[in-house]
Amino acid sequence: MSESHANAPQKVIFEVLRYIPGVDAKPRMQSYEVPAPKGLTVLDGLLWIKENLDPTLSWRSSCRMGVCGSCAMFINGLPRLACANQVAHLHSDKIIIKPLPNYAIIRDLVPDLEPFFAKHAAIKPFLIRKNIEELDNPTGEFFQSKEELVNYIQFAYCIKCGACLSACPTVATDDAYLGPQALAQAWRYIADARDEGAAEREEEIFSAHGAFRCHFAGACSEVCPKGVDPAFAIQLMKQFMFKKKLGGCKEQHGSELAPPVENWVPKKEYPKAPEHSL
Amino acid sequence: MRESTLWFWHIIAGAVILVFLGLHMAIMHLDDILALLGTGYANTVSAATVFARSQQTFFMVTYIVLLGAALYHGLYGCRTILFELNIGKGLQKLINWVFTLAGVGLFVYGTYVAIYLYKMKEVLP
Amino acid sequence: MTDEKNHLSNKLGIWGWLGGGRYGLERYAYTLHRLTGLGLLLYFILHIFVTGSRLGGPESWSASMAVYETGLFKIGEFLVFVAFIYHGLNGIRLGLTELGFLMGKPERPLFPYRSSVMRQRPVLIVIMVLAVILILAGGLDFFVLTSH
Numbered sequence: 001m002s003e004s005h006a007n008a009p010q011k012v013i014f015e016v017l018r019y020i021p022g023v024d025a026k027p028r029m030q031s032y033e034v035p036a037p038k039g040l041t042v043l044d045g046l047l048w049i050k051e052n053l054d055p056t057l058s059w060r061s062s063c064r065m066g067v068c069g070s071c072a073m074f075i076n077g078l079p080r081l082a083c084a085n086q087v088a089h090l091h092s093d094k095i096i097i098k099p100l101p102n103y104a105i106i107r108d109l110v111p112d113l114e115p116f117f118a119k120h121a122a123i124k125p126f127l128i129r130k131n132i133e134e135l136d137n138p139t140g141e142f143f144q145s146k147e148e149l150v151n152y153i154q155f156a157y158c159i160k161c162g163a164c165l166s167a168c169p170t171v172a173t174d175d176a177y178l179g180p181q182a183l184a185q186a187w188r189y190i191a192d193a194r195d196e197g198a199a200e201r202e203e204e205i206f207s208a209h210g211a212f213r214c215h216f217a218g219a220c221s222e223v224c225p226k227g228v229d230p231a232f233a234i235q236l237m238k239q240f241m242f243k244k245k246l247g248g249c250k251e252q253h254g255s256e257l258a259p260p261v262e263n264w265v266p267k268k269e270y271p272k273a274p275e276h277s278l
Numbered sequence: 279m280r281e282s283t284l285w286f287w288h289i290i291a292g293a294v295i296l297v298f299l300g301l302h303m304a305i306m307h308l309d310d311i312l313a314l315l316g317t318g319y320a321n322t323v324s325a326a327t328v329f330a331r332s333q334q335t336f337f338m339v340t341y342i343v344l345l346g347a348a349l350y351h352g353l354y355g356c357r358t359i360l361f362e363l364n365i366g367k368g369l370q371k372l373i374n375w376v377f378t379l380a381g382v383g384l385f386v387y388g389t390y391v392a393i394y395l396y397k398m399k400e401v402l403p
Numbered sequence: 404m405t406d407e408k409n410h411l412s413n414k415l416g417i418w419g420w421l422g423g424g425r426y427g428l429e430r431y432a433y434t435l436h437r438l439t440g441l442g443l444l445l446y447f448i449l450h451i452f453v454t455g456s457r458l459g460g461p462e463s464w465s466a467s468m469a470v471y472e473t474g475l476f477k478i479g480e481f482l483v484f485v486a487f488i489y490h491g492l493n494g495i496r497l498g499l500t501e502l503g504f505l506m507g508k509p510e511r512p513l514f515p516y517r518s519s520v521m522r523q524r525p526v527l528i529v530i531m532v533l534a535v536i537l538i539l540a541g542g543l544d545f546f547v548l549t550s551h
Binding site (some may be wrong): 336 | 417419437440441443444448451454457458461462464465470471483484487488491494495498501502540541543544545548
């Protein structure tokens with residue numbers, strides 16, 4: 001075997017679902033042979049196909065570094081981010097890529113995320129305070145301790161990629177179910193010490209198509225690329241409701257304004273902030 | 279009723295079933311093993327033992343409690359499965375009514391049987 | 404099937420309840436919980452009427468029990484026993500997780516992430532082992548030690 005031959009990258013087969021509305025009556029699988037050098041991600045492979053083999057292949061992606069949440073796809077049996085999974089780590093010379101299940105297909109690997117975002121909006125994903133005046137004309141910051149931050153910070157890491165709804169068995173049949181993403185976000189705000197919106201969100205999240213349609217199949221937490229653990233959030237939400245039924249939940253009072261910082265001396269090693277330019 | 283209330287009782291009923299159905303299953307189906315361990319509860323489905331148990335207050339009461347809890351837990355669980363099938367609001371309402379009526383009907387029938395047998399004193403010598 | 408925007412439906416439907424990916428144990432425990440639950444409910448409703456035959460006196464009871472002693476019914480009854488053991492034990496796990504136990508506390512997500520599902524998995528495994536032991540004990544009682 002010659003030196004150059006030994007160093008030539010291995011080839012893998014990308015088997016990609018294709019569906020072009022108006023052209024294809026039914027989705028079909030199309031195979032591409034892709035050279036796979038060390039470190040090739042699934043997204044890199046798709047880009048290589050688009051550049052060299054088939055410019056008509058469509059998908060959604062942006063940041064290439066697991067932050068934007070655009071490129072979630074059904075890759076070798078699990079919903080995952082195409083950019084955050086290397087071909088070598090899939091331990092297979094055949095990469096089967098389909099669009100995320102449980103969403104309508106717009107074209108090829110592009111899912112329709114509109115219902116997903118509508119559910120996210122339905123749970124009011126923002127801090128709710130009784131005193132609106134303070135929100136409109138803020139006079140300070142709401143206090144939050146380090147411990148209080150840890151209560152919800154993990155749920156705040158959601159990048160809205162939609163992988164969890166693809167894995168969820170309830171979402172597979174129930175269109176009205178809010179789904180792991182929206183419910184986890186609802187808990188992210190309810191668990192926030194600064195929030196007072198639990199009562200306002202309750203009707204939506206504990207409805208007949210809310211948290212109680214979760215049966216802890218756990219698949220959402222398993223596939224979440226950011227460690228958000230939506231199943232955990234939903235169980236904590238049910239615990240919250242159970243305690244409430246037993247009469248053990250006090251009315252939610254958001255934290256007070258943090259007192260102004262006094263006698264603060266900046267550390268020497270920190271450079272001074274630049275002057276306002278406007 | 280509110281979904282949260284329905285779910286709350288589903289959990290409570292589950293815990294009740296666990297205790298009483300566990301007892302029921304152990305008495306009915308692990309009887310031979312329990313007899314080997316010396317509890318003297320063998321041959322639990324013969325008419326003599328069944329009717330003797332029916333006339334003990336403990337078994338009559340637990341039978342009714344188990345009946346109610348199991349009907350509630352089972353029918354709510356079944357309703358959950360049906361509600362996840364993308365059915366319309368009208369059908370959801372119909373299911374709620376049918377399940378409520380079926381549950382109450384079966385509970386009344388089962389309770390009648392339990393109390394009738396409890397009061398039937400001279401069935402066996 | 405396409406909708407008004409010409410999008411192709413990709414809902415998994417009831418097949419999604421059964422699996423559809425390389426998911427962990429819990430997702431299949433969920434499927435089995437559902438199936439055993441439906442089976443138990445069906446049996447339970449029949450059981451209410453069968454035990455109602457006691458209204459006809461001891462003869463009527465013995466007659467309906469004689470049917471249960473025949474082969475196919477006996478296997479059916481054993482399956483109900485198995486379903487109860489599984490549904491009950493798995494139900495304990497689900498009840499505990501729904502009340503917030505077994506899964507630890509929220510924490511800062513640090514890669515590689517360890518989800519609540521992984522934290523409660525040892526309990527699932529212990530419960531499965533316990534289920535197998537109880538089912539074997541039941542099998543011994545049903546088919547070997549037959550006093551009734």
